Amino acid sequence: MTGADVKSQIRAKALELGFSDVGFARAEGLPEWKESLDAYVAEGRHGTMQWMAETAGRRADPKVLWPEARSVIVLGTNYAPAGDPLKLTRMPERGNVSVYARNRDYHDLVKRRLKALGRWMAEIWDCELKVFVDTAPVMEKPLAMQGGLGWRGRHTNIVSRRFGSWLFLAEVFTTLEIEPDRPESDHCGSCRACVEACPTNALDGEGRMDARRCISYLTIESKSPVPEELRPGLGNRLYGCDDCMAACPWNKFAPPTREPDFLPRVELTAPKLADLARLDEAGFREVFTASPVKRAGYERFMAGVMIAIGNSRRVELQGEAERRRDDPSPLIRDAARWALSVLGRQGPGQL
Incomplete structure (x- = not known):
């Protein structure tokens, strides 16, 4: 069986299991990944997320996390909303919860699919593998870029030509040697829509974000009171923020998700x-x-x-x-x- 056959079979199985996009990358970190992460931590832009500093050495290179890994299968799951994701932010007497959190925890669904894909791969090729979905020190966005799923926009998130900014990311590290896909090039051009949309000016326009000003960090990760000067920018955002991602023009190509677990529950449509x-x-x-x-x-x-x-x-x-x-x-x-x-x-x- 050729390498191309292995790739096509894995891609077909992943899509069959419900993943929206599939790419392949080498299990290798690039020097700029570590440089960027080190600068982020050194400048304190990670806020109180001390785990980012503690795991930086393993996070910057897949080989450090698992030396036996040879390839990484990067997977995207579309969660694009059907309507205006910012509608509730214009209804001040209501509470707004980020699109991804209006129903069940996506980790559960994606992890089940990852495990099913892993079991199938192990049976077919007798390979070793590890699966990850935002639960380990993995630099998901750079790997997604290397695997061709998209590029990193000025809002620091992955942008896909097919799914805009609405992709959950996950990975399968494997001992299989798989030919990598071509990295996706940057298609942001001169657009600054995401930067200008941020209510608390957390983005610098050069693809860098200061978590200490980010509403997602302030409403989820931080254990301290929100600084008073930033509170007006929160509006009615109670958990997370979609403003920078919703502003991305590439979202016009994103088909609304049909996954029941990602559709908003009635009690969170306009609480x-x-x-x-x-x-x-x-x-x-x-x-x-x-x-x-x-x-x-x-x-x-x-x-x-x-x-x-x-x-x-x-x-x-x-x-x-x-x-x-x-x-x-x-x-x-x-x-x-x-x-x-x-x-x-x-x-x-x-x-």
Whole structure:
């Protein structure tokens, strides 16, 4: 069997299992990957994500992570929304959750498909392999570029000519020697739509991002209160942010996902801030069962709800913030008092 036959069989099987795109790369890191990562950490742009610094040595080179690896199969899963992903950000009395988190955790579905592909490969070629989906120190985006899935846009995410910015990435490291695909070239040109769309100016226009200003980091990863000067930029974004990706012109080619696990649940299509503000911890766990939102935790999420109430300028929501002004959680308490201070600065009758 030729190398081309191996590639075509793996590609066909991956597509059959539900993956949207497939590429092949060498299990080798390029020098610029490490240089870029080292600079990112040295400049502190990773914020409090200390794990990025601790795993930098393994992250920059697949061979360090697994010396036996010879090839990497890079896989993309389309999760493009059917409608306007930013519609809710223009409805200040509602809460906005990032498109990818409006239903079940994508890790579960993608991991099942990865394991099925891995079992099939092991049976056919008796090879060794390891599968990854955002759970190990793997530089997924550079590998996706090398495998031809797309290029890294100015928003730092992968852009595909077929799926725009809406791809979940995953990898199969294998001992098989597979001819790599041709890397995708950059097609951003002079476009700066993503840079200009960022509500907190986290992008520098040169393909670099400062996590400390990124709404996804502030609402998911950070354990500290959101800096007050950045809070207005959050708007009603409670978990993650889609603004830079939604602005990408290449999205016009992306077909809406048909995967049921990625379609928004009814209760997250336009949740009222007033309803979210009344959730206790048990209610939070119930609403967000099997959802990525649980990763943020109750306190971080509720602090986000309080910030969104302040940004809403809706005085009728003042009572919800008032109930939280003496919350046992310092994070929630701080956000509630900030919201009250913002709402209190409005004139009579203002909304």
